[in-house]
Amino acid sequence: xxxxxxxxxxxxxxxxxxxxxxxxxxxxxxxxxxxxxxxxxxxxxxxxxxxxxxxxxxxxxxxxxxxxxxxxxxxxxxxxxxxxxxxxxxxxxxxxxxxxxxxxxxxxxxxxxxxxxxxxxxxxxxxxxxxxxxxxxxxxxxxxxxxxxxxxxxxxxxxxxxxxxxxxxxxxxxxxxxxxxxxxxxxxxxxxxxxxxxxxxxxxxxxxxxxxxxxxxxxxxxxxxxxxxxxxxxxxxxxxxxxxxxxxxxxxxxxxxxxxxxxxxxxxxxxxxxxxxxxxxxxxxxxxxxxxxxxxxxxxxxxxxxxxxxxxxxxxxxxxxxxxxxxxxxxxxxxxxxxxxxxxxxxxxxxxxxxxxxxxxxxxxxxxxxxxxxxxxxxxxxxxxxxxxxxxxxxxxxxxxxxxxxxxxxxxxxxxxxxxxxxxxxxxxxxxxxxxxxxxxxxxxxxxxxxxxxxxxxxxxxxxxxxxxxxxxxxxxxxxxxxxxxxxxxxxxxxxxxxxxxxxxxxxxxxxxxxxxxxxxxxxxxxxxxxxxxxxxxxxxxxxxxxxxxxxxxxxxxxxxxxxxxxxxxxxxxxxxxxxxxxxxxxxxxxxxxxxxxxxxxxxxxxxxxxxxxxxxxx
Amino acid sequence: xxxxxxxxxxxxxxxxxxxxxxxxxxxxxxxxxxxxxxxxxxxxxxxxxxxxxxxxxxxxxxxxxxxxxxxxxxxxxxxxxxxxxxxxxxxxxxxxxxxxxxxxxxxxxxxxxxxxxxxxxxxxxxxxxxxxxxxxxxxxxxxxxxxxxxxxxxxxxxxxxxxxxxxxxxxxxxxxxxxxxxxxxxxxxxxxxxxxxxxxxxxxxxxxxxxxxxxxxxxxxxxxxxxxxxxxxxxxxxxxxxxxxxxxxxxxxxxxxxxxxxxxxxxxxxxxxxxxxxxxxxxxxxxxxxxxxxxxxxxxxxxxxxxxxxxxxxxxxxxxxxxxxxxxxxxxxxxx
Numbered sequence: 038x039x040x041x042x043x044x045x046x047x048x049x050x051x052x053x054x055x056x057x058x059x060x061x062x063x064x065x066x067x068x069x070x071x072x073x074x075x076x077x078x079x080x081x082x083x084x085x086x087x088x089x090x091x092x093x094x095x096x097x098x099x100x101x102x103x104x105x106x107x108x109x110x111x112x113x114x115x116x117x118x119x120x121x122x123x124x125x126x127x128x129x130x131x132x133x134x135x136x137x138x139x140x141x142x143x144x145x146x147x148x149x150x151x152x153x154x155x156x157x158x159x160x161x162x163x164x165x166x167x168x169x170x171x172x173x174x175x176x177x178x179x180x181x182x183x184x185x186x187x188x189x190x191x192x193x194x195x196x197x198x199x200x201x202x203x204x205x206x207x208x209x210x211x212x213x214x215x216x217x218x219x220x221x222x223x224x225x226x227x228x229x230x231x232x233x234x235x236x237x238x239x240x241x242x243x244x245x246x247x248x249x250x251x252x253x254x255x256x257x258x259x260x261x262x263x264x265x266x267x268x269x270x271x272x273x274x275x276x277x278x279x280x281x282x283x284x285x286x287x288x289x290x291x292x293x294x295x296x297x298x299x300x301x302x303x304x305x306x307x308x309x310x311x312x313x314x315x316x317x318x319x320x321x322x323x324x325x326x327x328x329x330x331x332x333x334x335x336x337x338x339x340x341x342x343x344x345x346x347x348x349x350x351x352x353x354x355x356x357x358x359x360x361x362x363x364x365x366x367x368x369x370x371x372x373x374x375x376x377x378x379x380x381x382x383x384x385x386x387x388x389x390x391x392x393x394x395x396x397x398x399x400x401x402x403x404x405x406x407x408x409x410x411x412x413x414x415x416x417x418x419x420x421x422x423x424x425x426x427x428x429x430x431x432x433x434x435x436x437x438x439x440x441x442x443x444x445x446x447x448x449x450x451x452x453x454x455x456x457x458x459x460x461x462x463x464x465x466x467x468x469x470x471x472x473x474x475x476x477x478x479x480x481x482x483x484x485x486x487x488x489x490x491x492x493x494x495x496x497x498x499x500x501x502x503x504x505x506x507x508x509x510x511x512x513x514x515x516x517x518x519x520x521x522x523x524x525x526x527x528x529x530x531x532x533x534x535x536x537x538x539x540x541x542x543x544x545x546x547x548x549x550x551x552x553x554x555x556x557x558x559x560x561x562x563x564x565x566x567x568x569x570x571x572x573x574x575x576x577x578x579x580x581x582x583x584x585x586x587x588x589x590x591x592x593x594x595x596x597x598x599x600x601x602x603x604x605x606x607x608x609x610x611x612x613x614x615x616x617x618x619x620x621x622x623x624x625x626x627x628x629x630x631x632x633x634x635x636x637x638x639x640x641x642x643x644x645x646x647x648x649x650x651x652x653x654x655x656x
Numbered sequence: 657x658x659x660x661x662x663x664x665x666x667x668x669x670x671x672x673x674x675x676x677x678x679x680x681x682x683x684x685x686x687x688x689x690x691x692x693x694x695x696x697x698x699x700x701x702x703x704x705x706x707x708x709x710x711x712x713x714x715x716x717x718x719x720x721x722x723x724x725x726x727x728x729x730x731x732x733x734x735x736x737x738x739x740x741x742x743x744x745x746x747x748x749x750x751x752x753x754x755x756x757x758x759x760x761x762x763x764x765x766x767x768x769x770x771x772x773x774x775x776x777x778x779x780x781x782x783x784x785x786x787x788x789x790x791x792x793x794x795x796x797x798x799x800x801x802x803x804x805x806x807x808x809x810x811x812x813x814x815x816x817x818x819x820x821x822x823x824x825x826x827x828x829x830x831x832x833x834x835x836x837x838x839x840x841x842x843x844x845x846x847x848x849x850x851x852x853x854x855x856x857x858x859x860x861x862x863x864x865x866x867x868x869x870x871x872x873x874x875x876x877x878x879x880x881x882x883x884x885x886x887x888x889x890x891x892x893x894x895x896x897x898x899x900x901x902x903x904x905x906x907x908x909x910x911x912x913x914x915x916x917x918x919x920x921x922x923x924x925x926x927x928x929x930x931x932x933x934x935x936x937x938x939x940x941x942x943x944x945x946x947x948x949x950x951x952x953x954x955x956x957x958x959x960x961x962x963x964x965x966x967x968x969x970x971x972x973x974x975x976x977x978x979x980x981x982x983x984x985x986x987x988x989x990x991x992x
Contacts, residue, residue, distance in 0.1 A: 277988045321967045322974035331767040335734035342738025496723040499702040506726025
């Protein structure tokens with residue numbers, strides 16, 4: 038057991054960005070998660086992002102088989118997983134080769150030198166060994182024979198074969214990084230005790246390797262000093278680290294409990310949305326009905342059936358799946374039932390870049406159906422607020438009797454961050470449009486005067502038997518109608534119902550300059566990158582005439598959007614697509630001129646490229 | 657809630673909408689048979705839901721006095737699965753046609769049968785596309801001339817029963833569209849059956865495929881060309897009740913009672929309830945005679961039963977009662 042004394046010489050830092058990289062079987066995701074959890078418990082703000090290949094087990098040592106996990110920890114607010122690495126931990130040559138670009142000269146690289154064999158160098162397409170050819174001389178390279186040190190540490194532990202020994206070398210690296218950043222390994226040791234409850238030899242082995250790494254870092258002179266990142270100033274409360282997809286799933290659990298409706302999920306596995314299904318199937322104790330259907334269409338169709346029967350019904354997918362769900366989503370528009378469709382966006386078109394992030398499904402969410410088919414479109418913007426927007430999507434669907442598309446993306450869905458836990462008592466009420474008794478002259482399409490939501494009579498209710506369907510309905514009786522004027526009125530009514538949601542959502546509130554030279558606009562998962570770049574240019578570079586407006590509500594837009602736009606001379610819309618939200622704004626605010634900044638590389642915005650663009654526009 | 661209403665009549669399951677199928681269509685027979693069957697099942701009207709896809713048959717829910725949804729093409733089994741899983745107390749019926757179930761909705765059709773959710777599916781098989789005005793369907797015969805096969809259809813057909821039993825259907829029945837009494841009885845049995853029950857109705861399309869089943873269903877030949885099977889009874893048919901099925905090697909063979917020393921004792925007894933589908937497959941494939949009635953009715957665990965049992969087990973074990981219990985569980989930390 039380690040008795041940890043605070044290193045008096047530790048250098049205080051505001052924030053550091055660390056990336057662990059190795060083969061997809063090297064346990065990098067676990068290593069990164071342990072480091073970020075420990076840091077969060079210590080009180081740091083954290084943001085993480087996993088980066089893994091779309092192949093489950095790509096050939097060992099290959100460039101495309103590299104798996105990485107990035108952690109950004111800070112004593113200050115941290116809103117992205119970070120751009121430039123302060124530390125790269127590379128478990129093999131392929132990891133070094135594919136990640137070196139992100140390390141600023143002068144920063145540290147810890148390398149498992151045992152892995153730099155001739156064979157691995159060849160697999161990584163190195164002609165010469167970078168540890169010997171001088172190509173790394175601008176970096177602080179710490180070569181550690183981790184494989185052999187791990188073997189040495191475990192030579193007396195029984196029950197460990199060669200393969201298990203090699204597989205635990207990631208804990209040696211973690212131990213070193215714990216020492217380097219003044220972290221207590223205790224949390225990880227507790228994790229071993231839980232995970233390997235019935236395998237005491239694995240608890241012993243992993244603990245031993247973790248400690249060996251920790252002490253090794255302390256002992257060797259290669260690392261002359263360590264750093265400390267003090268706790269961040271965060272709002273008082275109880276926190277946990279949460280992944281975006283988990284937060285989305287929990288938002289639905291909360292909405293179901295608050296609304297008193299049972300939760301039904303109809304879904305088909307698709308990257309990067311499947312973790313929502315994985316999470317919800319665990320919660321049968323809350324009465325969650327999670328149905329893995331035979332395809333995307335059955336996923337949404339079963340949800341529509343469940344909604345007809347009175348459940349809070351959702352379906353989860355990613356871009357290609359939303360395309361398949363289009364026709365059924367139109368049915369839900371026509372029969373005016375509550376339904377939430379989550380689209381965790383990824384790079385497209387077609388199969389595209391399944392494990393990379395993009396914001397290119399906005400137009401599909403808005404318009405990807407036949408006919409005049411309006412739906413509410415909202416977007417979460419951080420891993421933690423996926424909870425709020427899943428909750429809000431459910432609330433809007435139930436209160437306005439319409440499908441809602443909730444957009445998240447691979448970046449925030451797989452990223453994690455501290456979440457100040459919301460207890461159910463803090464969440465807003467959720468009303469519904471259920472009718473329970475027979476009223477004179479009742480019709481299934483009777484509407485609420487304010488929201489235009491139709492009433493919701495569910496099977497099992499005597500006297501309210503009625504039929505719905507994809508054919509156009511008479512606006513009064515709800516019977517099938519092909520009357521021309523009626524179709525026009527119903528089309529306008531469905532559009533107006535969605536439009537009126539603007540009366541129930543918050544106004545847009547810009548951050549930083551409230552008027553002036555430039556308004557930076559973003560939506561969805563880019564909040565972290567945009568916020569920190571605007572913050573930097575305003576607070577550190579003196580551009581105090583730049584404002585920042587980030588949209589979570591896309592359709593309808595917040596009511597004051599036009600007024601906010603008019604306060605700035607220039608408007609710059611930044612998106613990870615070829616320009617989609619900018620065109621929604623152009624369509625709605627013809628009088629404005631919009632600049633745009635687009636990136637379509639499957640990657641988030643980098644701080645430096647944003648700042649450069651802001652300067653170019655703001656002059 | 658127990659109600660002491662008088663027994664329903666078929667009128668309770670009808671409504672005021674004008675029925676718009678072509679005059680003479682078998683769909684009218686099916687509609688009335690369903691409306692007559694439901695009062696016999698003891699199910700409350702408000703608990704009945706009809707879900708359909710697209711096609712002539714799929715207008716069906718609009719003509720019922722129950723809850724209903726006219727869905728989208730091929731997806732009725734998926735929509736109905738959602739209804740039933742959301743509220744297992746409901747009696748949920750799927751109305752579909754040969755194109756709706758076996759072409760555009762083929763995937764949902766096989767999977768709903770595999771899962772065995774307690775649904776009743778009525779398959780209106782007219783071997784043609786009616787609503788789009790006469791193209792061949794997945795059950796149209798090779799050589800059949802239709803609007804989309806003017807020189808004759810080149811695509812071999814599915815046999816619905818064969819496909820369904822291959823997809824693990826536990827209940828399969830077949831009945832002619834001109835046999836309302838037997839049809840009504842089969843619908844009652846389908847509703848009573850716990851699990852997915854599939855009833856194929858040989859439905860004549862008077863406009864685009866008129867007479868496609870006359871060789872089996874015409875009153876003059878019906879008794880000789882159809883074998884109406886009943887569980888536990890010998891498989892005997894014919895005007896004189898003297899034809900029967902025996903097994904010859906791996907094939908079913910028709911024999912005449914009283915000839916070559918054959919007696920009624922030699923005739924196979926129909927066992928609809930056996931798990932083994934081998935004989936059921938042989939029966940659905942038979943073309944002369946064509947087998948009608950409840951061919952397979954194997955009582956198995958339903959999906960809802962499995963789910964309920966699992967949920968009860970997990971609820972009993974779980975420490976989580978409210979979402980707050982989950983949110984504040986595990987690795988949380990305080991910021992002061």
